[in-house]
Amino acid sequence: MALVEGLRLALWRLSITLALASAVFLFLATATGRAPLNVPGRVWGFILAVYALATGVVVNAILKAHWGRARPAQVTEFGGSARFTPPHQISPECDSNCSFVSGEMSGAVAFGIGLWAILTALDWRLPRRWQRWGRIVALAVPLLTGLQRIASGRHFLSDVVLSALFTLLIAVVLSPLLPRRHTPRP
Incomplete structure (x- = not known):
């Protein structure tokens, strides 16, 4: 169990690091005019x-704070005292830090999207092998995070899947912020 918790913390810290780094680098880009x-x-x-709107506002401030869905380990079917509720139903079973939707999954998906955007921006500057491994990491972090959250009894599959979908949807809506790619890969 310590290994699983260690994996969770490592993935979460990786996500937080990218969120903080993006804030610092955005400030530097704005202040200096350089990339x-x-x-x-x-x-x-x-x-x-993406981190602020998806993970911060939609997932944590709105859904987790107000949906009230108990975590799997808290429902009677798994030895807890709370009543199971489906994901589409707002519930009084949980007061804070509730199951619907997964904040860590949203952060992991935001990490994957962010890494993919960075790799795309650096496309012609990085060897194809680095690009390939970077994209594998961008896909693996959300996958491992989702599996860990479900296996540890902290989230239902629906919490993880819907969190990923909400985060992806917000990223698509925000994608016009990204610069257009003009330079083809040599």
């Missing part, structure tokens, strides 16, 4: 906006 790490400020702004 930190050769990544345009608009990319850093996009990443920060």
